[in-house]
Amino acid sequence: MPDATGLELLAQELRGAQGAQAGAPSGSPVIETLFFRGRGTLLIEPAHIRRVLAELRGRGYAFLASLHGVDHYPQEPRLGVVYELLDMRRVDRVTVKLRLPGDGAEVDSVTPEWPTADHQEREVFDMFGVVFRGHPDLRRILMPEDYEGHPQRRDFPVGGEPVLFTFNEGPRTGAPE
């Protein structure tokens, strides 16, 4: 894990490298850094995600271990996407996070450069409703394709059925259609 100072240096380099590229989205990519329980996290602007991941890949973090979503409801912006990167040579992990608003959550897909993100981005779309622009095949992966709603959001009800006992059991089903 890059220690706290290493993390700050990394963030500074990312901010600095941004100006050198032409045509890059403006603004500083890194919003804040967080060092928690021995692991470094970079909170970045969603527009810069592909660039930041490419930069980190250049620095050795070449393995995308996990891509998952979080719902920070009721804080805004409520949806978050977390990218866990791993440097296998130095056995180093760094986390990249971004926050998106609940309505119209869109971010660039990193699947072209990181093929491992394919199914994982589909899962984030299915569970949270984050649209990944440029994803080759963004459909629901775990829920049925015509399902409405995004189950993992905090305001989606857990659901469930009352347990069937003899007293509340309805007429037995089974008539063939």
Added chain:
Amino acid sequence: MSSGPGPTISDYRRREQSITLSPLEEQLEEQEGPLSEELLTLNFGPHHPATHGVLRLLVTLQGEVVREIKPIIGYVHTGIEKTAEDKAYWKVIPVIERMDYLSYYFNAMAFCGAVETLLEVEVPKRAQYLRVIHMELNRIMSHLVWLGTSALDLGAISMFWYCFREREKILDLFEMSSGARMHTRYFQVGGVIEDIPSGFAEKLAAFLAEMPSRADQYGALLNSNEIVLQRLRGTCPLDAETLLSLGVTGPLLRAAGNPWDLRKADPYSSYEDFQFKIPVGTVGDNYDRYVCRLAEIYESVKIVEQALAGLPEGPVITADRKVALPPRHELATSMEALIHHFKLVTEGFRVPPGEVYFPIESPRGELGCFVRSDGSSKPARVHMRDPSFVNLQAFSHMAKGAYIADLIATLAMLDPILGGIDR
């Protein structure tokens, strides 16, 4: 289906609205004439004896050669992560154990490790060694079930009974220590729930003494078998570069030559105290995957032997009463213990806010648990990075251009567990 030279994509294929035409099919669509061949889309599963669970595959075949595979999952999606947000931390453990249902100790370890990192509690040494013992026994058991069912797919039906015979012995050991065969809730936050009973060490030693010879027998049955060699050797190889870009870890990556193993690279729970080797393959074909997993059984036996020999004395769960239940005899005398017990059982412990990702090495690869806590007694988000879910993406790369029989063999060697894929 149209007759004569004409569009070569069948109507059924077109009607599958949600499946886009693969680039190959688009090419064929433009081509007309005697050279164009018809592609057949076959639906494999979800109810199929060879799919190791409810996996649905849409396989596009050209003759008997596989051109494209689209896996469709979600048929055993249980909403585990959503359910986990609704329960106190210690009640999440039985729910999360049922995710990857062959490696339940690993699921529990990943979650407990994440929560222990958030809480900053230290797990006593004896508990760590007990965890290692149970996890490695689980690894052996998972590989035995994999071996039995994979050999069943290949046609070597007797292997099923031999492997399950050993599995019963391991489950007996689990039943001795925790009371249940599967999904034992033995790992708790801060350690393990109970110390091993008397007789466990002897029974475990007896099992460890005979397990290597049993694994030799399995190897003797399969390693030089002509059919196994023909079906597995040289089929569906995939190089380590592609595997890494697809996020594949575990025995699949090790079979391709990359010795990445979290137990050695980033040890957790006292794995650094043990000496063991990492079996690595050379070519990355199905035969290497088979041999790697078989060799891992021997290594796990070695680890358990060392852990049992070096098992230290001490508590089996952390002494922090705010996290772990006090021992029952204290409840009669100490008011504080009573209050702690009450708070822990009704509300559960509170975890300071933060997010943590805890990766471990499960029998299928990197199993990571992401826990986000908002300061209350229930987690705000639990996500399991399941290795089978990510490894499945490599399946179509592996099986492209192979025959259907190789597809079955590759699926068997991939070792997917649909509970983990669908969660």
Added chain:
Amino acid sequence: MEVKREPVGPLGGPSGHVDPRALRVRELNARQLLRGGELEGANPSAHLEGSDFERHVEESVMTTTLERAVAWARSNSFFPATFGLACCAIEMMSIVAARVDVARFGFEAFRASPRQADLLILSGRVSIKMAPIVRRIYDQMLEPKWAISMGACCSSMGVFNNYALVPADKFMPIDVHVPGCPPRPEALMHGVLKLRKMVQDDPDMGWRERYDARGTEEVLADLGGAAAGPATAAVNVPGGGSLQDTAGA
């Protein structure tokens, strides 16, 4: 010392032969009461008399030796369908393994095709995506067929009472529920043997009510009577109460 043996009569009445048919009807009535139903409306047999009663008993209770033999054969040769969904599937594989050997009872022929199977052991959690597929597979099985719901997840909702699961009772008829998470192989074996007992004793088991399948009974020729009738064995004519080409009854 003189020991006098007396058979116990029904309901403590005067000692006499216990009529199994009457006992059976009382059993059905009792079950109906337990289910909260009214005796009068729900179970018309409560007030049947005479020949109506005889006919009702014949229809609902197995009496003939042929039926008994067929039930014995059916119950001792279940062909389970390979249908493993989740963790319970591993314990179901354990009953095929050597310790709890299901081949002792004759059930080791697990058939992959539902057309060839007659027992569906639903082992594991049924998600909403999988439920229509399970139903389709159950429909593809041929009569007579039975279903065992193995484990807590398909019997009730199990550990996960949430949006993603459906209890199996909601979309298909289940004969035996086996509790457990996962049930031990011995427990599943107990459930299968209970099903075997159910099939041996009462093969009808109400699957005609479950299916609402009156009028689809197999019509066999009267073996002592008009043997020259053409096509007298009509099997499973759906929806047809009377069969035109049957020679008499």
